[in-house]
Amino acid sequence: MQIDNSEERIRNIHQDLLEVYGEQDWHDDKDGVRQLLVTILSQNVADENTARAAENLFKDFKNYEEIENASVDELADSINPAGLPQTKAQRIQRTLKALREHGDKEDYSVEFLGDMEDSDAQDWLEEIKGIGPKTASVLLNFHFDADVMPVDTHVERIAKRFRLIPFSASNGKAHELLNEAVPHDIKNSFHMLIIEHGKNNCSARNPTCEETKLKRYCSRYELVENGDLTPEEYPPEEME
Numbered sequence: 001m002q003i004d005n006s007e008e009r010i011r012n013i014h015q016d017l018l019e020v021y022g023e024q025d026w027h028d029d030k031d032g033v034r035q036l037l038v039t040i041l042s043q044n045v046a047d048e049n050t051a052r053a054a055e056n057l058f059k060d061f062k063n064y065e066e067i068e069n070a071s072v073d074e075l076a077d078s079i080n081p082a083g084l085p086q087t088k089a090q091r092i093q094r095t096l097k098a099l100r101e102h103g104d105k106e107d108y109s110v111e112f113l114g115d116m117e118d119s120d121a122q123d124w125l126e127e128i129k130g131i132g133p134k135t136a137s138v139l140l141n142f143h144f145d146a147d148v149m150p151v152d153t154h155v156e157r158i159a160k161r162f163r164l165i166p167f168s169a170s171n172g173k174a175h176e177l178l179n180e181a182v183p184h185d186i187k188n189s190f191h192m193l194i195i196e197h198g199k200n201n202c203s204a205r206n207p208t209c210e211e212t213k214l215k216r217y218c219s220r221y222e223l224v225e226n227g228d229l230t231p232e233e234y235p236p237e238e239m240e
């Protein structure tokens with residue numbers, strides 16, 4: 001099965017996703033620093049846990065300075081619902097330090113990133129240990145409408161099932177390929193809708209394939225639901 005990530009096919013998928021799930025809200029926090037910290041909290045955890053951790057964080061600390069200067073244990077305790085609390089506490093403090101030390105103002109702001117080329121802004125963020133392509137591109141896409149595509153596990157899994165990218169692509173490569181393939185004007189919407197599809201139907205283990213018209217794009221549906229392969233045999237080697 002060949003990879004097909006032509007613009008026409010991607011726009012057709014997007015259109016069908018829209019018909020199934022409707023347009024999704026654009027979650028721009030307005031405060032880019034807050035958005036970045038919440039995205040760090042959201043790494044590898046369910047939305048409900050992220051929301052609880054974020055609520056604690058912004059209730060327990062009055063401002064970004066307090067968060068940066070708190071002890072790691074105190075901060076970890078506050079954000080515990082997000083999982084990996086010590087690690088995420090350190091990521092948050094490193095991020096705030098980097099933002100404060102950028103420029104002359106000693107304040108906490110991400111707005112300077114909006115003046116950079118998208119790729120430079122992405123590189124600047126990824127220099128901070130613990131910020132990877134997904135976290136960086138969530139901020140850049142949602143807050144600055146930059147031409148970058150956040151690729152989380154849902155997006156990566158479904159893009160592979162839809163043959164938009166090869167199964168062998170690492171997460172970094174998936175970012176690169178989807179960034180190139182998905183047109184800027186639908187990047188945010190496509191990202192949000194694919195996540196919706198992942199949450200509602202296209203789970204990793206038990207996808208509910210008969211439920212939506214999206215199956216027409218899906219290699220798994222073609223091979224597994226039609227009986228050519230067992231779920232364990234999917235994806236076949238030639239798709240790697």
Ligand code: SF4
Pocket residue numbers: 158161201202203207208209210214215216218219220221
């Ligand atoms: S057909 Fe099944 S596996 Fe394929 S995209 Fe739809 S829900 Fe996912």
